[in-house]
Amino acid sequence: MGGKEVGGQVQAWTVERAYSTDLPEAMRAVSGSASAQLEIQLGGTDGVPAPQLYSAWAGRATGDAVRPGQSVVHAAGVGERTLPAFRGTVRSRTAASGSDTVTVQALDGAERLRGPAALPRPYHGFYYGQPVATATWCVDELLRQGDIHSCPPPRAPSVSNDTSKQFTVLYASLHGGFNASYGQPETLPSPSAYDWIRDGAPYEMALRPKAAGLAVSWMPRSRFVVQGKVFQAECWVNTALAKDSLVELTLVFDRSAGASGYYKGTFDISTGIIRIEAGKTGGAAWYFQWTFSKLAALRGAWHIGFAVDTRAAASGGGVLATVKPRLTAPDGEYIAGTPNTYVDASAAQPASELQRVDLKTDMPVECLQVTDQSWPDLDSYTRNEWEQTGRWAKGAVLDGAGVPLFDVPKIAGSQWDAITEIARATLSTAEFDEQGIFRWKGPGRFASVPAEPDVTVTTRRSIAALTVGEEIDACRNYCEQPYQDWSGIGAVAGDAVPDTSIRQIGAGQIVEVTYALAEDECDIGPLQIDDDAAPITGHRVRFGSAATGGTSVKGSVTVSARHEGPYYIVRFINYGTATVWTVTKDGKPSVQIIPIKRGADPRQRTWAWWNTTSQYYYGKQQYQAPASEWVQSATAASDLSHAMLDAGRFPVPVLGEVEVLHDPRIQLGDAVRVIDSAGARLNTLAWVVGSKVTCQAGAAPQQTLTLRGTAYNGVPLDSGLTPDAPVDPRYGTQRTYSQVTAQYTTLDALTVTKISYRELVDTPGGVQ
Numbered sequence: 001m002g003g004k005e006v007g008g009q010v011q012a013w014t015v016e017r018a019y020s021t022d023l024p025e026a027m028r029a030v031s032g033s034a035s036a037q038l039e040i041q042l043g044g045t046d047g048v049p050a051p052q053l054y055s056a057w058a059g060r061a062t063g064d065a066v067r068p069g070q071s072v073v074h075a076a077g078v079g080e081r082t083l084p085a086f087r088g089t090v091r092s093r094t095a096a097s098g099s100d101t102v103t104v105q106a107l108d109g110a111e112r113l114r115g116p117a118a119l120p121r122p123y124h125g126f127y128y129g130q131p132v133a134t135a136t137w138c139v140d141e142l143l144r145q146g147d148i149h150s151c152p153p154p155r156a157p158s159v160s161n162d163t164s165k166q167f168t169v170l171y172a173s174l175h176g177g178f179n180a181s182y183g184q185p186e187t188l189p190s191p192s193a194y195d196w197i198r199d200g201a202p203y204e205m206a207l208r209p210k211a212a213g214l215a216v217s218w219m220p221r222s223r224f225v226v227q228g229k230v231f232q233a234e235c236w237v238n239t240a241l242a243k244d245s246l247v248e249l250t251l252v253f254d255r256s257a258g259a260s261g262y263y264k265g266t267f268d269i270s271t272g273i274i275r276i277e278a279g280k281t282g283g284a285a286w287y288f289q290w291t292f293s294k295l296a297a298l299r300g301a302w303h304i305g306f307a308v309d310t311r312a313a314a315s316g317g318g319v320l321a322t323v324k325p326r327l328t329a330p331d332g333e334y335i336a337g338t339p340n341t342y343v344d345a346s347a348a349q350p351a352s353e354l355q356r357v358d359l360k361t362d363m364p365v366e367c368l369q370v371t372d373q374s375w376p377d378l379d380s381y382t383r384n385e386w387e388q389t390g391r392w393a394k395g396a397v398l399d400g401a402g403v404p405l406f407d408v409p410k411i412a413g414s415q416w417d418a419i420t421e422i423a424r425a426t427l428s429t430a431e432f433d434e435q436g437i438f439r440w441k442g443p444g445r446f447a448s449v450p451a452e453p454d455v456t457v458t459t460r461r462s463i464a465a466l467t468v469g470e471e472i473d474a475c476r477n478y479c480e481q482p483y484q485d486w487s488g489i490g491a492v493a494g495d496a497v498p499d500t501s502i503r504q505i506g507a508g509q510i511v512e513v514t515y516a517l518a519e520d521e522c523d524i525g526p527l528q529i530d531d532d533a534a535p536i537t538g539h540r541v542r543f544g545s546a547a548t549g550g551t552s553v554k555g556s557v558t559v560s561a562r563h564e565g566p567y568y569i570v571r572f573i574n575y576g577t578a579t580v581w582t583v584t585k586d587g588k589p590s591v592q593i594i595p596i597k598r599g600a601d602p603r604q605r606t607w608a609w610w611n612t613t614s615q616y617y618y619g620k621q622q623y624q625a626p627a628s629e630w631v632q633s634a635t636a637a638s639d640l641s642h643a644m645l646d647a648g649r650f651p652v653p654v655l656g657e658v659e660v661l662h663d664p665r666i667q668l669g670d671a672v673r674v675i676d677s678a679g680a681r682l683n684t685l686a687w688v689v690g691s692k693v694t695c696q697a698g699a700a701p702q703q704t705l706t707l708r709g710t711a712y713n714g715v716p717l718d719s720g721l722t723p724d725a726p727v728d729p730r731y732g733t734q735r736t737y738s739q740v741t742a743q744y745t746t747l748d749a750l751t752v753t754k755i756s757y758r759e760l761v762d763t764p765g766g767v768q
Helices: 050-054 060-066 109-113 124-128 135-145 293-297 383-387 415-425 612-618 634-648 737-743 747-751 757-762
Strands: 010-018 032-034 037-042 071-078 081-095 102-107 167-172 184-187 194-197 206-209 214-219 230-238 246-254 260-268 273-280 285-291 301-309 322-328 334-336 353-361 365-372 429-432 438-441 455-458 463-469 478-485 491-493 510-516 528-530 540-544 557-564 567-574 580-582 596-598 603-610 622-624 654-661 671-676 682-696 702-709
Touching: 010 071, 032 415, 037 071, 037 081, 050 060, 050 081, 050 102, 081 109, 109 415, 124 184, 135 415, 135 438, 206 214, 230 246, 230 353, 246 301, 246 365, 260 301, 273 322, 322 383, 334 383, 353 365, 415 429, 463 671, 478 634, 603 634, 671 702
Parallel strands: 032 429, 455 671, 478 622, 528 540
Antiparallel strands: 010 037, 010 682, 037 102, 071 081, 081 102, 167 365, 184 214, 194 206, 206 365, 214 353, 230 301, 230 365, 246 260, 246 353, 260 273, 273 285, 301 322, 322 334, 429 438, 463 654, 478 603, 491 596, 510 567, 540 580, 557 567, 654 702, 671 682, 682 702
16 A cells, blocks of 8 residues: 555455446346445554554554555465455545554546546537547547556647647547547548558557558647747557558648648658658658668568757748658667758748648558657657657557447546446446556457356355346347437538737737637637738638738747637747737737537437347347437447347346355456356356455455356247246136126025036036
8 A cells, every 4th residue: 555565454355346237237238337446454563553553643654555545556365476456546544443443445447537527529520421539539538638548648738838848739549530639630531441450559559541542631739830849740550561551641831822831751661761851732842761671671560750850040931941750660679860951942841830730541550649849959859758668558458449429429527437428328348457457348348258268167166155047137139229310410610709809929928818618519620820811711810910910920829729628728829039919901809719510410310129039938128228429320329239139138147146266367357157066057158247355364265256147048948838828818708797697596596506606707607
């Protein structure tokens, strides 16, 4: 606890894990999240009682070891041999005064996800009619916000008032979506042109083209000025799964009069040649190239990128940059090219701002990012900085990219609350294992049964108690999944929000403008920079050289945008040497924000699957999943309703309160073979959906499992049985009271017959 060993003071401990579910309890399609809990009873030491050492009022020297929020690592086993059992943080401590016991309760990594949940909500999905993200991407993003990473994190996500600090202007993990943690998608490819892969991804998941030349572009969250800094673009690729040989990263800069320039890094794995090109879009350009034989010879996961140094004094045509490629090979070798400086005028970049980031790839790509002010220079940049050595550790394992999203739903509560909501809506599971690793499993988790069990437990050796049950509530043979139909929705511009004042921005100064987003408005990017040579309308700002309008100024002010809570915040940083004003040519405030929202609400539809064989034996047993904004296509609704049907079309046995010898190898989601040769006479596979381990000091741990069968016990045969009809067939054929009184006019007449009541009622016409 807090890095201090207190195992010798433990009087008793309990670790409990279980999936929560919004489906009928007996169904094996478990969904929701699992937050493990550890309870420890601590005693004192060296004659000092535990409350004196660890209560809320104990001295900090000893009490901080069990304070709320403190780290807890618990291992269990026999003798010196132990296995991890729990990793988390203290949630509460309770000291029983007058005793020698302090009870400490701890929760697993879910406690790290108690921050406010927020997800980027771009409009591009319904604007283009293409998925912009998936449920998996959203979970990965929420984890990243809690500092739980599945791939290298953004280098500098935080906004700083120090204008020389690093700043991440684009970060797209590509973990099941084109949505970006920082920045926004600009264009989206057709889903038929790509897929999301985990096998072969450099870290966790990657965008894989189905043919060479897949193109995607993003809008940065900061339109930084081109001159006077060092910036870089990078990503990870797997060259072993390439459709062809090229990857291109292009940074496009918005020049005056509607023109644009660019820096483009091209990596050719067939030749080992890296080319960095600078020029004018559609015009003249110049390039340098480097040849690295290993890039052509060694296939695998490569970290590739290039840096641009524009600190040289600009001439009349613009700044001539120094450029340098950087790579890390699959074997870990760091490769940096010799810097080269452009001298040809075609490579000069005039005053301009970053407009767009383009990716064109023939191979799987993961974790694309662009960093402004990446380093003070090119030469002192180290391998450790390039690889972010020591800054992060992989703490999450995802599943396939399922449940595509055209619009990212609004969320509320904590990050863990949001992950739980997504899990329940998509029949997924979320959990932290004994080593503190987060694991996400989609709706296909329980669809296939492994050929071999993870563990086998038997009544002969390890099972002390076993209860097997089956109930009609486990049967769901008509399953409905509501979904939102986003086809044909489109995007529309909201009402323009003009600024009410002209802002003065001195050299080196920072100015911010805040706008409150409406509930129905999506995220929008930074303002476009207007200039007099090619005026623009819409979402824009013009910088004038005078408060009355003056001439337009380009390439001096970095314009960025971010979202904090309900606010859209525009940030201006003047990197020039002269004061500028946010003013139109005719002397009015030039900041104009144009919000974007969906053109209409999606239509609510329902998809259903059913099983007539099950309905014949068990009757119609309906289950309708709650309507959710997370299901946005008929395909996803079909998959989810079919998963529910697969789980419940026939009742699956429930194995409750299975008491076994403690086996620390057994984890949630494992497939366990249960062999009962004494009572129920069964030999079956079952999923572990709950586990509780308790132990008293000096005694052996006791483990209780909750299991769900992996399959039902076949289709009913009802051999030799003739099931009774639900309604008594004799109903409606029995004699009525009027018929009896018509035949027996007096009670004496009926009595002398000496017939029974059954004979009287059932015999048509009575007994003679």
